Amino acid sequence: MISELCVSRYLTCIWSSVSPFTTSSTGMAAPEQPLLATAGTDSLEPRRRAFLKANMTGTHLGLIQWDNRDLHPRPAHIVILFQGSNEKKVATRSQENLHVSQGSIEGSQVRAGGLQAEAGHQAVGSGWGKCTRVQRLRAVHINIENVCFRNGVQSRALSSAFLSQLQLLPCFRSPMPKECRRKNSKDFGLSGTVFTEGSRLERRAAGKAPQICDDLVQRAAQITESSSARAPAVMDSPGVPQVTITPEGGGSSREMQQEDWDDPVDGTLRRKLSNSSISSTGSSLVESEDDILSDNESKSKGIITLEHLGDSGESKPWWKLKTVVHWPFSATQRRKLNWVQLAGHKGNFKAADEGNILKKFSENEKQCFEKLRYDVLLPFVPSFHGAVEKDGESFLHMTDLLSNFDLPNVMDCKMGDVLGGGAGPGAGAAQAERRPVQEMVEVDSEGPTPQEHSQRGVTKPRYMQWRESMSSTNTLGFRIEGIKKSDGTCRTDFKKTRSKQDVVQVFKDFVGGNPDILKSYLSRLKEIQQALKTSEFFKQHEVIGSSLLFIHDHTSNAQVWIIDFGKTTALPEGQTLNHDIPWQEGNREDGYLWGLQNLLDTLKSVSNEESFSSVTKETDCQ
Ligand SMILES: O=P(O)(O)O[C@H]1[C@H](O)[C@@H](OP(=O)(O)O)[C@H](OP(=O)(O)O)[C@@H](OP(=O)(O)O)[C@H]1O
Ligand SMILES: Nc1ncnc2c1ncn2[C@@H]1O[C@H](COP(=O)(O)OP(=O)(O)O)[C@@H](O)[C@H]1O
Numbered sequence: 001m002i003s004e005l006c007v008s009r010y011l012t013c014i015w016s017s018v019s020p021f022t023t024s025s026t027g028m029a030a031p032e033q034p035l036l037a038t039a040g041t042d043s044l045e046p047r048r049r050a051f052l053k054a055n056m057t058g059t060h061l062g063l064i065q066w067d068n069r070d071l072h073p074r075p076a077h078i079v080i081l082f083q084g085s086n087e088k089k090v091a092t093r094s095q096e097n098l099h100v101s102q103g104s105i106e107g108s109q110v111r112a113g114g115l116q117a118e119a120g121h122q123a124v125g126s127g128w129g130k131c132t133r134v135q136r137l138r139a140v141h142i143n144i145e146n147v148c149f150r151n152g153v154q155s156r157a158l159s160s161a162f163l164s165q166l167q168l169l170p171c172f173r174s175p176m177p178k179e180c181r182r183k184n185s186k187d188f189g190l191s192g193t194v195f196t197e198g199s200r201l202e203r204r205a206a207g208k209a210p211q212i213c214d215d216l217v218q219r220a221a222q223i224t225e226s227s228s229a230r231a232p233a234v235m236d237s238p239g240v241p242q243v244t245i246t247p248e249g250g251g252s253s254r255e256m257q258q259e260d261w262d263d264p265v266d267g268t269l270r271r272k273l274s275n276s277s278i279s280s281t282g283s284s285l286v287e288s289e290d291d292i293l294s295d296n297e298s299k300s301k302g303i304i305t306l307e308h309l310g311d312s313g314e315s316k317p318w319w320k321l322k323t324v325v326h327w328p329f330s331a332t333q334r335r336k337l338n339w340v341q342l343a344g345h346k347g348n349f350k351a352a353d354e355g356n357i358l359k360k361f362s363e364n365e366k367q368c369f370e371k372l373r374y375d376v377l378l379p380f381v382p383s384f385h386g387a388v389e390k391d392g393e394s395f396l397h398m399t400d401l402l403s404n405f406d407l408p409n410v411m412d413c414k415m416g417d418v419l420g421g422g423a424g425p426g427a428g429a430a431q432a433e434r435r436p437v438q439e440m441v442e443v444d445s446e447g448p449t450p451q452e453h454s455q456r457g458v459t460k461p462r463y464m465q466w467r468e469s470m471s472s473t474n475t476l477g478f479r480i481e482g483i484k485k486s487d488g489t490c491r492t493d494f495k496k497t498r499s500k501q502d503v504v505q506v507f508k509d510f511v512g513g514n515p516d517i518l519k520s521y522l523s524r525l526k527e528i529q530q531a532l533k534t535s536e537f538f539k540q541h542e543v544i545g546s547s548l549l550f551i552h553d554h555t556s557n558a559q560v561w562i563i564d565f566g567k568t569t570a571l572p573e574g575q576t577l578n579h580d581i582p583w584q585e586g587n588r589e590d591g592y593l594w595g596l597q598n599l600l601d602t603l604k605s606v607s608n609e610e611s612f613s614s615v616t617k618e619t620d621c622q
């Protein structure tokens with residue numbers, strides 16, 4: 001039986017603390033101003049966040065349920081932060097995990113330090129988010145942002161109604177890795193929250209009966225039914241939002257502590273497998289928790305085999321908004337697709353119908369693609385064919401840019417001079433996220449500070465900033481992520497390729513001394529530059545972590561494409577960016593255009609180099 005834990009008192013303080021992220025001394029994202037202090041009457045007021053936090057220990061989050069009918073039908077952003085033990089998160093890539101019905105809320109999940117979290121399945125229709133494989137859960141943060149309120153008064157009532165219907169249900173308990181199984185006294189402690197001195201969760205240890213997801217799905221369905229029978233409490237008097245948490249198994253609660261990060265697992269800080277069960281298979285069943293991968297093992301570094309998803313034709317009842325695809329794959333199409341993924345995390349891509357691929361769904365990216373349909377950048381981004389559902393997972397269906405090439409040479413250049421430092425919607429979360437110090441040591445033994453060595457971990461922003469400073473990101477506004485050449489060789493070891501000279505050398509090698517290819521690249525980059533300068537989309541978005549994908553083959557077919565809008569975010573209405581002025585706290589400048597100009601200059605330097613100059617001059621004269 002699932003016990004219930006009511007956290008109303010706790011939420012009282014949270015309720016009065018709704019705002020954008022700040023980072024508390026514990027490194028956790030915390031609200032800073034009361035919602036009502038900022039709630040205006042403008043229904044378009046963006047980026048307002050309700051912050052809800054619930055602590056659970058030793059449980060697995062299974063399902064998140066809410067009823068969002070009373071929210072303004074405008075996209076909102078839900079950020080769910082899971083924090084827990086000192087392992088890294090399980091889920092790495094996809095930032096989306098909850099997609100709520102009727103387009104009124106679109107979900108996004110950002111991982112927080114130490115623990116893994118991601119919904120393997122998104123659910124729509126009645127407002128379900130189903131989280132799988134959230135292990136050793138200790139804290140759940142739910143941030144609701146961009147919820148558009150109709151007016152200041154209602155905002156409180158609306159959100160109150162919303163929050164009061166939110167339920168966190170533990171899903172299942174899977175075997176813990178041996179090293180994690182030892183009882184940790186912290187698991188049963190409860191510390192103060194980051195918000196107020198006195199706020200504490202009432203705790204009740206719950207039974208430990210293991211339960212599989214499907215049982216909860218059933219239970220969830222019952223709850224949905226009963227909650228949908230209730231009328232939405234749109235005009236409720238402002239009350240204390242209550243969240244019912246039903247921890248199952250050791251349901252005591254505590255705040256995340258620094259020692260959670262420091263506590264070594266098996267001698268090193270290790271991260272959990274990111275996407276094997278959640279991202280790739282979409283399975284709601286639990287895999288062993290012992291399948292821990294290092295960072296490198298979870299990152300894609302070149303030639304991979306893309307699997308077609310099964311074509312079971314099974315559709316989940318709550319997936320009402322997305323197209324369920326049934327491609328009639330021929331026997332040849334069903335063959336595994338040899339493909340190149342130079343960056344990103346393993347399992348993010350699947351084979352699709354001919355000439356297309358599936359990328360793990362991201363609401364953010366989908367929105368960007370949709371806006372790009374009407375923008376001058378359209379010719380420079382992969383054609384987007386919509387969001388599709390396959391085998392219970394959501395994907396973005398897009399053109400495979402490699403499909404028109406014969407044995408392509410591919411290079412991924414990540415654009416911008418700010419990639420991790422303080423940017424993006426997950427910045428607050430990232431601050432709390434720890435990465436093994438080993439990742440830095442492998443590149444530069446001098447990288448970590450003595451303190452970081454002793455803590456065996458660094459925060460994600462620190463890691464990202466260090467990556468930026470080691471590579472050419474800071475100095476040139478772009479960096480080379482990876483290269484695959486037609487001879488089958490692949491390199492992703494460019495973390496220390498920093499100087500213009502080094503970059504020139506890499507490009508020179510990449511184009512193999514072919515002036516035609518270089519020329520095509522230069523002219524395509526100039527077109528992109530021109531388009532970016534006039535693009536409304538570009539003006540209105542902070543473009544973080546996007547890449548230019550260079551592709552050419554022996555036929556001298558050479559193209560450059562703008563890819564990866566997973567971390568590209570719209571600015572508040574009326575605001576625009578220059579993209580070529582330095583980043584400063586709050587200005588959200590990403591340095592994209594500055595980087596692009598440097599990239600162009602670098603390529604020009606390549607063409608000016610001796611081996612190219614004579615031929616290039618001839619070509620120029622034609
Ligand atoms: O280049 P390396 O050193 O591998 O660092 C990667 C990139 O910065 C990824 O950004 P991008 O997506 O722009 O490639 C980032 O993913 P996020 O998108 O999640 O920030 C990874 O964070 P983790 O996901 O925490 O591993 C981080 O480890
Ligand atoms: N549309 C595409 N066609 C061909 N290759 C692609 C396409 N999109 C991405 N890739 C490949 O996948 C890699 C990672 O893509 P990206 O969109 O950056 O994923 P992530 O969001 O996981 O970082 C790229 O470096 C590139 O090699």
